[in-house]
Every structure is written in structure tokens, then in C-alpha cells.
Amino acid sequence: MAEKSEVAKLRSLAQLDADAVGAYDAAIARVNEPLVRERLNDFRVDHVRHVQDLNALIQQRGGEPVGLRPDLKGTAMKGLTAVTSMMGTEAALVAMLGNEEFTNRAYELALQFDWSPGVRSLIQRNREDEFRHVTWIRAAVRTRPWLREGAKAAEGSDIQA
Ligand SMILES: [Fe+2]
Ligand SMILES: [Fe+2]
Numbered sequence: 632m633a634e635k636s637e638v639a640k641l642r643s644l645a646q647l648d649a650d651a652v653g654a655y656d657a658a659i660a661r662v663n664e665p666l667v668r669e670r671l672n673d674f675r676v677d678h679v680r681h682v683q684d685l686n687a688l689i690q691q692r693g694g695e696p697v698g699l700r701p702d703l704k705g706t707a708m709k710g711l712t713a714v715t716s717m718m719g720t721e722a723a724l725v726a727m728l729g730n731e732e733f734t735n736r737a738y739e740l741a742l743q744f745d746w747s748p749g750v751r752s753l754i755q756r757n758r759e760d761e762f763r764h765v766t767w768i769r770a771a772v773r774t775r776p777w778l779r780e781g782a783k784a785a786e787g788s789d790i791q792a
Contacts, residue, residue, distance in 0.1 A: 638694035640744060644754070645685035645697035647737055651678040653701030654730045661723040664777035670767060671727070677760045684753055724772050731765040 655675035662668050679699070686696035738758040746754060 637744075637747060637750065638689055638692045640741065641685050641689045641692075641750070642694060642697055644737065644741055644757075645682050645689065646702055647734060648678045648681040648685065648757075649697055649699050650701040651675075651730060651734055652682065652699055654727065658723040658727050662720045664720055667720055667724070667771065667777055670771075674760075674764045674767075677764070681757045681760070684757070688750055688753065720777055721772070721775070724768055728765070728768045728772055731761065731768055735761045735765050 652675055655671055655678065659668055659671050659675065662671060682697060682699060689696055735758075738754065738761050741754055742751075742758060
């Protein structure tokens with residue numbers, strides 16, 4: 632019984648990560664700045680790995696693995712809809728900030744669960760990735776590094792050396 636509830640919890644975390652992959656796909660399609668795209672792509676790769684690693688544990692425990700398709704019926708990733716309907720880098724990042732805050736809370740709550748040995752360390756590692764994601768996106772929304780890049784290019788030779 633405890634075993635079954637652990638698999639169910641692992642599956643809901645894996646679905647959350649699969650939803651995040653879908654949200655990153657939508658966000659990356661809206662962003663042109665290479666610096667931001669590269670970061671978002673790194674974060675997307677982390678989420679794909681989270682799904683794969685969680686699936687391995689789910690299958691070891693006789694559970695059904697979660698596919699990489701986002702569950703659009705779910706309420707988990709509200710910003711997914713926001714990203715697809717909004718334009719531009721800043722809007723995409725603001726939507727992803729909301730998604731990452733949600734994911735971070737979910738992982739924080741997950742850490743309160745009494746996981747079996749070996750599972751907990753994966754949840755902890757994933758949670759550290761999520762913290763990196765939300766920290767970078769929060770700073771990017773605040774400092775808008777893509778505007779600074781544009782400004783530097785516009786100022787051109789006056790600024791150099
Ligand atoms: Fe993740
Ligand atoms: Fe994340």
C-alpha cells in the first residue's frame with residue numbers, strides 16, 4: 632500500500648516534468664534571443680531527464696511510465712496556455728517563471744513525503760535543478776539581459792576599448 636502510493640506520487644511528479652517540457656517547447660518557440668534560448672533549452676533537457684529518471688523508478692516498482700506528452704487537462708502548468716497565446720521573450724519568461732515557481736513548490740512538497748531509500752536522493756537532485764531554473768528565470772525577468780545585449784550592439788564602436 633505504501634508502495635502503491637509512492638508510485639502514484641512518482642507518476643504525478645513525472646507528469647509535472649512532462650508538462651514542463653511542453654511549456655518549454657512553447658516558450659522556446661517564442662524566444663529569439665540566443666542567450667535566452669540556450670538557457671531555456673538547457674532547462675528543457677533537465678526536465679526530459681527528470682521524466683526519464685522518475686520513469687526508471689516507476690518501472691522498477693511495477694508502475695506505468697509517464698509519456699513526454701503534456702497533460703493539457705491538468706491544471707498543473709497553467710502558464711503553458713499563457714506561453715502559446717502571448718508573444719515575445721519577456722512574456723514567455725514571465726509565463727515560465729510562474730510554471731517554475733509551481734514546479735519548485737511541488738518538489739518542495741514532495742520532499743516532505745517519506746520516500747524509500749534511493750528515491751529521495753533523485754527527488755532532491757531534481758529539486759536542485761528546479762531551484763537553478765527558477766533562480767535564473769527570475770533574474771532574467773528582472774535584468775532583461777537581452778536588452779543589454781541589444782544596447783551594447785547599438786552603442787557599437789563608441790563603447791569599445
Ligand atoms: Fe523538472
Ligand atoms: Fe524547471
